[in-house]
Amino acid sequence: MFVRIVKMSFHEEKIPDFLENFEIIKEKIRNAEGNRFLELYQDKNDKCIFFTYSYWETEADLENYRNSALFDSVWSFTKKLFNAKPEAWSVDKIVSLN
Template identity: 35%
Template sequence: MITRIVKLEIQPDKALEFRKIFAENQKSISGFPGCHEVRLVHSNSNDQTHFTISLWENEESLENYRHSELFGKIWPTVKPWFAEKAQAWSTVSF
């Protein structure tokens, strides 16, 4: 199992729109083959700082999503709203 954590700094005037796009696509992402869960959280001290946390069956499932039509629809929409480059980590549970 892989937990993918992505830190996203969103421009202040785009934060609500970003959350809306995530909410509209959350079920589709969670339903993607190999995805067990995806959620969005944000910092309680900085409204710009968001994290997506997703649980994947394996690295192949994550890579399949990253090369999917769904990802290709979402990422280009939200990427211009970033205040900084996204940071991502994949972790494995022991």
């Protein structure tokens, strides 16, 4: 399993559009094959910056999602709201304490 972190920065006036759409599609993303966890964070100092954290069983699962009609519709909508190029990382979790 690995973690996918995506940083997105939005035009301030587009944040409500993003959040409304995320509310609609979050369960679909979470239920994508191989997805085990999904969270959305907002930066405390810059309300235009958001992060998604998702856990994926395999890289193939993430690639299947990224090549799906669901991702295409999500990304087509979301990318129009950005005020900066998004950044993404795939990382392995080393330690987790609860």
